[in-house]
Amino acid sequence: MQAGNKILINTGILYFKLIVSVAISLFTTRLILSALGTEDFGIFSVVGGVISLLGFINVAMTTTTQRFLSFSLGLEDVLQTRKVFANSIILHLFIGFLLLIVFETVGVYFLNNHLNIASERLQTANYLLQFIIGSTFLVIISVPYDGLANAHENMLFLSILDIFESIGKLCIAFILLNSSFDKLLLYGFLLFILTLLVRIIKWIYCNNKYVETKFNYKNDFEPKKIKEMSSFASWNLFGVLSSIGNNSGTAIVLNIYFGTIVNAAFGIAQQVNGQLSFLSQTLMKAIKPQMTKSEGSGNRARTIKLSIISSKFSFYLYSFVSIPLFFELPLILSIWLKDVPENTIVFCKLILVINLVRQFSMGIMSAVQAIGKIRLYQTVAGSMQLLVIPIGIVFYNLNYPNYTIFLIALLMEILSTIFRVYYFSFLTKYNVIKYITEVFIxxxxxxxxxxxxxxxxxxxxxxxxxxxxxxxxxxxxxxxxxxxxxxxxxxxxxxxxxxxxxxxxxxxx
Structure with a gap:
C-alpha cells in the first residue's frame, strides 16, 4: 500500500474511532458527574487528575519507542527493530518503578498534608490514589506495545481497543448509578480493573502479531542502545512531566486557593478540551509514523512537508469544532450536564484558545522528535509550561481572579510557539517567513x-x-x-x- 493511501485509510479509521469514543465519553461524563456529585467529582479531579492525563502520558511515552521503531523500519532493518523493542521494555520498566516510588512517597505525603479535602473523605482519597498509582504503572510498562502497534501503523487494532475501553467506562458509569457502595472509591477501583484488562489484551495481541516481540534479553540487550534511548526518553519524559505538572499543578493551585468546587469546573473544562484535542492528535497519530520513517530513510524534504501540512490541518480540524463551541458553550454545557459548575464556561473558553494556539506547531513537535534533537526543545518548551504554576501563585497571592492562571498559560503558549518555529527553522533550514505564511497567515x-x-x-x-x-x-x-x-x-x-x-x-x- 502506498504511504499516502495508508495515511488516508488510517486517518479515516482513527476519526471513526474518535466519533464513537467522543459520543460515548460525553454521555459517560454526564453520568459520572451525576453519580459522584459535584464535591466528589472535584475530589476526583484533583486527586485523580493524573487519570485524565493517562491518555497524554500514553501518547507521550510511546513517542520514544515509536520514534526508534519507526526510524529502524525506515531503514528496513528487522534485527535493529527487534533490539529497539527489547531495550524499550527494559527502559519503561525502570521508568515505571521509578514513578511508582515517587507516587508512593511524595504523592501520598502531598495528598495528606497539602490538599484541601474534607477530613471525612481523606481516607477514601488515599485509597483512590492507590488505584491511580496502579493504573499509571500499568500504562507506562505497556508503552512499548503501544509504540510497536503505532510504528506498524496498525490503527485498526488500536481503534477497536480504544472503543472497547470507552464502552467499559460507560459500563462503570451505570454501575456507579446503581451502587450503594462508596461511589468515589468504587470508581477508582473499576477504572484500575479496566486499565488492567485493556493492557492484557494488548500484550497478548502484540506477542502473537509481531516478530519484534520474539526477542532474547541476553542476545538483544545493548547498553549502547539503552543509553541512546534513555537519553531520548529522559528529555521526552521531561516534556511529559512538564505537561502533567502544568495540568495537575493548575488543579492543585486552584484547589488550595478556591476549593473543590472550582476543581470541578476545571475538570469539566479539561474533559471538553481533551475530547477536542483528539481531532488534531488523531491526524498526528496517522502522520507521525510516516514522518519518522521518512527521516529514517534520509528523506528530510518529505519530513518537512508532512510537518507543515500536519500543523496547518491540525489547526483547521481543532478550530472547525472549537470555534462554534466557543460561541455556544452555555447552551452546549447546559444540555450536556445537569448542573454546570460555576466558572466552567470561562475556564473552557480560555483553555480552548490556549490549545488553538498550540495547533500552529503540532507538526513541529513531531518533526523534532523524528529528527531526534529534542534536548533544547524539551528544556525550553517544558520550562515555559512549568513556569505557569509559580507565576499563577504570585498573582493569586495578590488576589487576582481564579481564571488568571489560564491567561498566564496563554501567554506562555504564545512564547513557546514562537520558540518552536525558530527551532524548527534552525534544525531543518526551512525559512521562518515561509512557515509563518503557510501556517499562520x-x-x-x-x-x-x-x-x-x-x-x-x-x-x-x-x-x-x-x-x-x-x-x-x-x-x-x-x-x-x-x-x-x-x-x-x-x-x-x-x-x-x-x-x-x-x-x-x-x-x-
Missing amino acids: KPIAPIFISISGILLVQNLMPQDMLRFFVLITVFGLVYITTIYFMGINAYEKEKLNSILKNLRLKFKL
Missing part, C-alpha cells in the same frame, strides 16, 4: 469570515437548539469553502482534488 481570512457568519446568526436568532444547528451549518459551509479557496496552497489543493476524485470513482458518485 493563510488561516486568518477563513477564520474571520467564518466568525462573521457566527455573529450574524447569533444576532438574528434567539439562543436555542435551532440557532445552534443553523450556526454550525453556516459556519461549516463558510469555513470549508474559504479554507479551500484561501487557506491551502496549490500542492495541497491538488492532493485534495485527487483524493476527492478517487472517492467519487470508488463510490461511483
Whole structure:
C-alpha cells in the first residue's frame, strides 16, 4: 500500500474511532458527574487528575519507542527493530518503578498534608490514589506495545481497543448509578480493573502479531542502545512531566486557593478540551509514523512537508469544532450536564484558545522528535509550561481572579510557539517567513469570515437548539469553502482534488 493511501485509510479509521469514543465519553461524563456529585467529582479531579492525563502520558511515552521503531523500519532493518523493542521494555520498566516510588512517597505525603479535602473523605482519597498509582504503572510498562502497534501503523487494532475501553467506562458509569457502595472509591477501583484488562489484551495481541516481540534479553540487550534511548526518553519524559505538572499543578493551585468546587469546573473544562484535542492528535497519530520513517530513510524534504501540512490541518480540524463551541458553550454545557459548575464556561473558553494556539506547531513537535534533537526543545518548551504554576501563585497571592492562571498559560503558549518555529527553522533550514505564511497567515481570512457568519446568526436568532444547528451549518459551509479557496496552497489543493476524485470513482458518485 502506498504511504499516502495508508495515511488516508488510517486517518479515516482513527476519526471513526474518535466519533464513537467522543459520543460515548460525553454521555459517560454526564453520568459520572451525576453519580459522584459535584464535591466528589472535584475530589476526583484533583486527586485523580493524573487519570485524565493517562491518555497524554500514553501518547507521550510511546513517542520514544515509536520514534526508534519507526526510524529502524525506515531503514528496513528487522534485527535493529527487534533490539529497539527489547531495550524499550527494559527502559519503561525502570521508568515505571521509578514513578511508582515517587507516587508512593511524595504523592501520598502531598495528598495528606497539602490538599484541601474534607477530613471525612481523606481516607477514601488515599485509597483512590492507590488505584491511580496502579493504573499509571500499568500504562507506562505497556508503552512499548503501544509504540510497536503505532510504528506498524496498525490503527485498526488500536481503534477497536480504544472503543472497547470507552464502552467499559460507560459500563462503570451505570454501575456507579446503581451502587450503594462508596461511589468515589468504587470508581477508582473499576477504572484500575479496566486499565488492567485493556493492557492484557494488548500484550497478548502484540506477542502473537509481531516478530519484534520474539526477542532474547541476553542476545538483544545493548547498553549502547539503552543509553541512546534513555537519553531520548529522559528529555521526552521531561516534556511529559512538564505537561502533567502544568495540568495537575493548575488543579492543585486552584484547589488550595478556591476549593473543590472550582476543581470541578476545571475538570469539566479539561474533559471538553481533551475530547477536542483528539481531532488534531488523531491526524498526528496517522502522520507521525510516516514522518519518522521518512527521516529514517534520509528523506528530510518529505519530513518537512508532512510537518507543515500536519500543523496547518491540525489547526483547521481543532478550530472547525472549537470555534462554534466557543460561541455556544452555555447552551452546549447546559444540555450536556445537569448542573454546570460555576466558572466552567470561562475556564473552557480560555483553555480552548490556549490549545488553538498550540495547533500552529503540532507538526513541529513531531518533526523534532523524528529528527531526534529534542534536548533544547524539551528544556525550553517544558520550562515555559512549568513556569505557569509559580507565576499563577504570585498573582493569586495578590488576589487576582481564579481564571488568571489560564491567561498566564496563554501567554506562555504564545512564547513557546514562537520558540518552536525558530527551532524548527534552525534544525531543518526551512525559512521562518515561509512557515509563518503557510501556517499562520493563510488561516486568518477563513477564520474571520467564518466568525462573521457566527455573529450574524447569533444576532438574528434567539439562543436555542435551532440557532445552534443553523450556526454550525453556516459556519461549516463558510469555513470549508474559504479554507479551500484561501487557506491551502496549490500542492495541497491538488492532493485534495485527487483524493476527492478517487472517492467519487470508488463510490461511483
